[in-house]
Amino acid sequence: MIRVTKLSKQLPGKVNILSDISFEVGAGEFVAIKGASGSGKSMLLRCLALREPWSYGDYEVDGVSIFKKGFTGKLKVRREIAYLEEKPELLPNKTALKNVLIGARHQTPIWRRVTGMIRNDDYMGAMDMVEKMGLLDKAHRKGDKLSGGEKQRIAIARALVHGAKTLVVDEPVSGLDPHTAEQVLSDLKRMCQTQGITVVAVLSQGDWAERFADRILGLNGGKLVLDIKGRRMTAREKMLL
Numbered sequence: 001m002i003r004v005t006k007l008s009k010q011l012p013g014k015v016n017i018l019s020d021i022s023f024e025v026g027a028g029e030f031v032a033i034k035g036a037s038g039s040g041k042s043m044l045l046r047c048l049a050l051r052e053p054w055s056y057g058d059y060e061v062d063g064v065s066i067f068k069k070g071f072t073g074k075l076k077v078r079r080e081i082a083y084l085e086e087k088p089e090l091l092p093n094k095t096a097l098k099n100v101l102i103g104a105r106h107q108t109p110i111w112r113r114v115t116g117m118i119r120n121d122d123y124m125g126a127m128d129m130v131e132k133m134g135l136l137d138k139a140h141r142k143g144d145k146l147s148g149g150e151k152q153r154i155a156i157a158r159a160l161v162h163g164a165k166t167l168v169v170d171e172p173v174s175g176l177d178p179h180t181a182e183q184v185l186s187d188l189k190r191m192c193q194t195q196g197i198t199v200v201a202v203l204s205q206g207d208w209a210e211r212f213a214d215r216i217l218g219l220n221g222g223k224l225v226l227d228i229k230g231r232r233m234t235a236r237e238k239m240l241l
């Protein structure tokens, strides 16, 4: 469970990017973030993944107060919360499977990256995850020969194989055709339902959030203006964003 209390983010010069944001996300929940361009969606994700320092606020993950725990708190977030950028970077010359196994630079021991040595258990685990993502037939295709949607799904598989319990994902379906977008979001949703993985995803386009999310958070000018169950939004709710 993630609890964010009064998160604020200021940049030098006192510009407020995020103001007084509080919300909770339960284990296994799929939460979508919506908001206009510049409303602070990416900054919120980056703060959740501790890619950006917070100016103010409390952060609790599974009952652990992250900032009070200092280094171990931050390590917990690094281990358990994976941040996936809009266009995930894969190693272009490695296969999809190798990308799942050794691609995550900060999570793979350097000796294993250098030697390419893989334990059998790890290999099976990665293959299993690639299959769950519906990409078994692409497992041996090189990273640069995968489509945008396939790259997204390999990046998700990589994060899960390396122990992430929560995926914080920036626009996972932007630039994808509707069929592929549907596949990526269905995979994410299934991970939530069957494995208790928590997903916080920016889904600003179309009605993806309304169709797939358990909850929708809405940002406007760095403020949380909406926190509703995942359902068709009313015209009034849309006006708030």
Ligand SMILES: Nc1ncnc2c1ncn2[C@@H]1O[C@H](COP(=O)(O)OP(=O)(O)OP(=O)(O)O)[C@@H](O)[C@H]1O
Pocket (backbone or CB within 6 Å): 011, 017, 035, 036, 037, 038, 039, 040, 041, 042, 043, 044, 204
């Ligand atoms: N490093 C930075 N320095 C100055 N301003 C920044 C920085 N990073 C973000 N901002 C500003 O913070 C605000 C929120 O940015 P953010 O990227 O979170 O928006 P967003 O909602 O994700 O937008 P988009 O949908 O266009 O990606 C924007 O006004 C942006 O210009």
